[in-house]
Amino acid sequence: MNMKTITFTLNRKEQSFDIEPDETLIDLLRRTGHTGTKLGCDTGMCGSCAVIVDGRAINACILFAFQANGRTVETIEGVGDFDSPHPLQTAMADAGAVQCGFCTPGIVMTAKALLDEKPDASEEDFKLHLDGNLCRCTGYVKIKEALLSCSSATGGES
Amino acid sequence: MNYVDFKSPTQLDEARTLLKELGESASPVAGSTLHVFLKDESPKVAVDILRLGLNGIRLVDGVYHIGATTTVTDMLNHRQHGWVLDRVAEAFVTQPIRNMATMGGSVVRVFPWSDLPVALLALNAELVITGDAERVMSAPEFFATQPFHHLQAGDLLTSVRIPALVEGQGFAYHKERRTTTDFSRCTIAAWLALDDGKIADVRIAVGAAVPMPRRMDAVEDALKGARPGPAAFEKAMQAGIDAPRWKGLHGISDEYARHLASVHIVDVLTKAHEEAKGA
Ligand SMILES: Cc1cc2nc3c(=O)[nH]c(=O)nc-3n(C[C@H](O)[C@H](O)[C@H](O)COP(=O)(O)OP(=O)(O)OC[C@H]3O[C@@H](n4cnc5c(N)ncnc54)[C@H](O)[C@@H]3O)c2cc1C
Numbered sequence: 166m167n168m169k170t171i172t173f174t175l176n177r178k179e180q181s182f183d184i185e186p187d188e189t190l191i192d193l194l195r196r197t198g199h200t201g202t203k204l205g206c207d208t209g210m211c212g213s214c215a216v217i218v219d220g221r222a223i224n225a226c227i228l229f230a231f232q233a234n235g236r237t238v239e240t241i242e243g244v245g246d247f248d249s250p251h252p253l254q255t256a257m258a259d260a261g262a263v264q265c266g267f268c269t270p271g272i273v274m275t276a277k278a279l280l281d282e283k284p285d286a287s288e289e290d291f292k293l294h295l296d297g298n299l300c301r302c303t304g305y306v307k308i309k310e311a312l313l314s315c316s317s318a319t320g321g322e323s
Numbered sequence: 324m325n326y327v328d329f330k331s332p333t334q335l336d337e338a339r340t341l342l343k344e345l346g347e348s349a350s351p352v353a354g355s356t357l358h359v360f361l362k363d364e365s366p367k368v369a370v371d372i373l374r375l376g377l378n379g380i381r382l383v384d385g386v387y388h389i390g391a392t393t394t395v396t397d398m399l400n401h402r403q404h405g406w407v408l409d410r411v412a413e414a415f416v417t418q419p420i421r422n423m424a425t426m427g428g429s430v431v432r433v434f435p436w437s438d439l440p441v442a443l444l445a446l447n448a449e450l451v452i453t454g455d456a457e458r459v460m461s462a463p464e465f466f467a468t469q470p471f472h473h474l475q476a477g478d479l480l481t482s483v484r485i486p487a488l489v490e491g492q493g494f495a496y497h498k499e500r501r502t503t504t505d506f507s508r509c510t511i512a513a514w515l516a517l518d519d520g521k522i523a524d525v526r527i528a529v530g531a532a533v534p535m536p537r538r539m540d541a542v543e544d545a546l547k548g549a550r551p552g553p554a555a556f557e558k559a560m561q562a563g564i565d566a567p568r569w570k571g572l573h574g575i576s577d578e579y580a581r582h583l584a585s586v587h588i589v590d591v592l593t594k595a596h597e598e599a600k601g602a
């Protein structure tokens with residue numbers, strides 16, 4: 166295969182990767198250890214692979230890795246971890262909005278992209294922005310509560 | 324897709340030269356969302372067209388110029404007098420895909436679920452193709468066949484122009500689906516202009532339930548000069564409903580597709596009329 170090098174900012178650090186031209190962003194992320202991004206449907210239907218590219222949530226199972234060249238990519242690893250979770254992660258855990266957890270990174274990333282752009286996001290904003298995130302366990306009510314609690318409109322802090 | 328190489332040009336001329344030189348073995352890539360549906364295994368060089376500065380929405384002399392790489396999210400977020408594509412963008416599948424998919428990629432290849440072509444037909448859009456010379460095609464010409472047939476190697480769709488809505492005009496769009504990621508059963512767009520309480524001009528387009536998006540000429544003809552209202556809309560719908568060959572998709576019958584269209588033609592006309600009245 167025709168390997169080529171690309172460089173982009175991943176979780177605030179500029180990094181170079183050798184990629185294959187037809188490699189998707191999720192394949193690149195996962196083979197380089199960023200396994201917090203989950204591959205669900207692989208067809209853009211479930212949102213479990215959502216990462217933030219240049220400030221917007223996208224499906225990493227669809228975007229080709231070469232398209233990330235020169236851009237800024239944020240994955241769940243850059244958002245928070247067990248010792249220092251992001252308020253969205255804390256809110257999801259506190260609200261009981263996580264069961265198997267497979268959809269959670271995608272939900273956190275999509276919600277973060279919204280709150281970064283609109284800290285006072287309303288319930289309607291969350292509904293629109295998370296219309297591509299499926300959860301097969303929780304039934305969405307707890308997820309909605311968790312996300313809304315992070316909006317400054319409801320006194321939260323993201 | 325079987326991409327064997329990729330190029331990331333930053334100038335339109337550079338991208339066009341590459342595409343021309345590489346011919347059939349190259350493919351422009353915008354949001355790249357189409358590869359989910361289009362399983363082309365022939366080896367191709369991907370030419371990324373997102374760095375050419377073709378994005379953005381500008382209002383020039385009452386006409387919106389929408390750059391080909393403007394994303395659906397940009398269309399959804401845009402707020403300006405006479406801008407209506409946000410209503411169509413909202414119906415366009417999910418947020419991550421709206422963030423990736425572009426105007427160009429969404430009209431160059433048309434699928435039953437394609438939202439923008441239906442709206443562009445009702446809005447009398449013009450589509451600008453940059454080849455060795457610039458060509459402008461009307462929406463009915465562009466969508467008369469699969470639009471990529473209009474493009475030679477090295478040609479790119481560079482922008483789409485839509486007249487801004489003015490006072491006395493209204494526009495509405497309806498997409499029939501069960502969930503946000505569900506494929507459309509039927510899509511209808513209507514634009515109408517009032518003059519002295521009568522319908523001076525009207526355009527209705529339908530998609531999903533027909534092989535290619537198309538205008539409903541007989542419905543339009545029945546409405547021109549008429550006094551708008553439920554009776555006129557129903558009568559016009561009846562006059563044209565049997566012109567297309569209805570095709571039921573995703574488990575619905577052809578007859579039910581026709582039924583959905585008959586209901587939503589009247590609905591979108593009613594909504595467009597409300598807006599035209601200033602309601
Ligand atoms: C799960 C899913 C659901 C979807 N649902 C819907 C829906 O409900 N409604 C809807 O309208 N769309 C929907 N889409 C999007 C649609 O099917 C297309 O994938 C999308 O519109 C393509 O846009 P893009 O910018 O990603 O184009 P790309 O995938 O990059 O390109 C698409 C095609 O157009 C060509 N092309 C792109 N830009 C240009 C240009 N400027 N000039 C010349 N050729 C060009 C490319 O070579 C390619 O052949 C959905 C997509 C997915 C993945």
Ligand code: FES
Binds near residue numbers: 210212215
């Ligand atoms: S894995 Fe990407 S959307 Fe489902």
Ligand code: FES
Binds near residue numbers: 263269302
């Ligand atoms: S917690 Fe299991 S899919 Fe959402």
